[in-house]
Amino acid sequence: MTAAAHGRSRAAGVLAEIRSLAAPLTGAPDLDRLVERCAGARFVAVGEASHGTHEYYRWRALLSRRLIEEHGFTWIGVEGDWPDCWRLNRWVRGQAEQDRDARGVLAGFGRWPRWMWANEEVAEFLDWLREENARRPEAEQVGFYGLDVYSLWDSLREIITWLEANAPEALPAALQAWQCFVPFHEDPHEYAWSTRIVPESCEADVVALLAEVRRRTLGRLEEDPAAFDVALNAMVATDAERYYRTMVRGDRQSWNVRDEHMADTAELLSRHHGPGAKGLVWEHNSHVGDARATDMFDAGLVNVGQLLRERHSAPEVVLVGMAGWSGTVIAAESWGEAEEVVAVPEARSGSSEDLLHRALGEPAVLVFGRDRSGAWLSGRFGHRAIGVVYHPWREAGNYVPTRMGERYDALLWFEGTSALRPLSHEPPPEEPELETEPSGF
Known part of the structure; x- marks a missing residue:
């Protein structure tokens, strides 16, 4: 077999492997298999490939709602500041600022980039969560907390x-x-x-x-x-x-x-939530996906997904990633600048996003089984990561070499994505912001 024929055969095998793992993703019922996979875990970490994509926020919320309603998850920890999110926690529990709606409480977020949390997608989820908590005894209410370190x-x-x-x-x-x-x-x-x-x-x-x-x-x-x-x-x-x-x-x-x-x-x-408590972690893929499956490990870096796996047995931790082929995203030209809607180009040839597009061509949910030895799950392919500062013309630097089967336990895939909907526009900075790497790029 010639080298070219071998390459075509390997590519065909990779595409077939992806198809064998995937199921269509059109509505919340399509999450059944993933929900079942997450049901018994203590920690379910749900990543996103950018901080500015509507589909990532929407489907993260749908998955979270099902795990809260059907399987007793009682806390959410997000990539946000503790004091700001504590205010939200008190609001969703009916303990403070009840004269405001979620949009009013989110307006209090001041640190750049505000659109990460002060957006329509998060507001809709929080409105639902407050209503859900109102039906529950206090001890069973769901908390909403910030995990980050900037405040x-x-x-x-x-x-x-x-x-x-x-x-x-x-x-x-x-x-x-x-x-x-x-x-x-x-x-x-x-x-x-x-x-x-x-x-x-x-x-x-x-x-x-x-x-x-x-x-x-x-x-x-x-x-x-x-x-x-x-x-x-x-x-x-x-x-x-x-x-x-x-x-x-x-x-x-x-x-x-x-x-x-x-x-x-x-x-x-x-x-804090007691014996047997089950929680959700909402962060960027760069924090959720196990660092040992990327070149981060070679640089001596760890992340949340890796640490949770190291501290707990395999059934207790489920890591879910997200990825998309093209569309639009909310991002900024430079640190501290106003947000804008930016076009996300079609994924680079040979990347996991390119392979997913070629294999599927439509949104899908992929849940990985115990055997992850296939050419795609065990292979090392680029995996796109978009930060709050994004330059599409520098796409090469946005791809993280990744062994997908080691990095996540499941993946949500989107063909076309659209920009997040901020509640308000970022004001121009009074002075240069310190770049504090909310996604670590």
């Missing part, structure tokens, strides 16, 4: 407010940490660069604050939601300080600081 100043403010009301004698530790950060005008970039120039930081102050908050909340976390909130804010403040200080040195280990924080927060949420 340094907001978290410090929340800690001070809680200590003023509950442990005023402990305020000095909080105020000392706050005073350490005051000269940097709530600008993480300014703080981080200062630690590079002068090897002094606020690390000792935030670590001392974390210890003080833990001491004050010891034994209260299960029955007192406010104590749980302040304990998580203290953890955010500590890890955020370390994240910014590491990142500005050009150390890629800042990625690990962030993903370890998000995985640790997911673990705490699982324990």
Whole structure:
């Protein structure tokens, strides 16, 4: 057999393998097999190939609704800030801001890129979740939480407010940490660069604050939601300080600081919701898909999906990815700039997206079985990842070498995608934003 004939034969085998795994995806009932696969897991992490695609948000919400309604999932952790999402958590539980609808509460999201959460797709899901919670006893209500690490100043403010009301004698530790950060005008970039120039930081102050908050909340976390909130804010403040200080040195280990924080927060949420609690994680594919199946591993990077798999047995963790061939997406030209609708070109030849398009030609759900030795599932193909900053003319850099069968347990595939629907437009930045890598690119 000639080399060309061998290549054609291998390609035909790959396409046949993809077809054997796929089932049409036209409505929520088509998720039955995936829902069954996820039903017994403790953690179901649902990824997305961009932060600005309508179909990814819509189908993530449909899958989540079914797992909540049919299989008792009771918490959602998202790639968002803890203080902002705690407000949403209280709102969906009927505990605060009940004079507003979801769009009104989401309008409070201020950190760029706001469209990640302040969009019509998330608002529709949250409206449904509040109605669902209203029918449930308090102990069975579904929580909505932020897993991310960026809210340094907001978290410090929340800690001070809680200590003023509950442990005023402990305020000095909080105020000392706050005073350490005051000269940097709530600008993480300014703080981080200062630690590079002068090897002094606020690390000792935030670590001392974390210890003080833990001491004050010891034994209260299960029955007192406010104590749980302040304990998580203290953890955010500590890890955020370390994240910014590491990142500005050009150390890629800042990625690990962030993903370890998000995985640790997911673990705490699982324990907080009690024995047998089952939760959903909503993040970009770059955090959800096991890093060991990509070139991230070669660079010494870990991610949430990998960490959850390493900490739990295989049946307890299900990782679901998403991918699309072409369409439109919401993204920005550069960091901190206003969003725009950007055309996503047809996938590069030879990538997994190209193979899925050639094999299927329509939306599909692919659930991987135990045997993942096929040429596509075990092979190494490019897999597109679009960040909040996106330049279609630099497509080559958006493909992550991936062994699909090791990275995910299932994949949702879309032929054509459309842009997310933001609730409002991003205002022009007052000054340059610090690039904090919400998708790690």
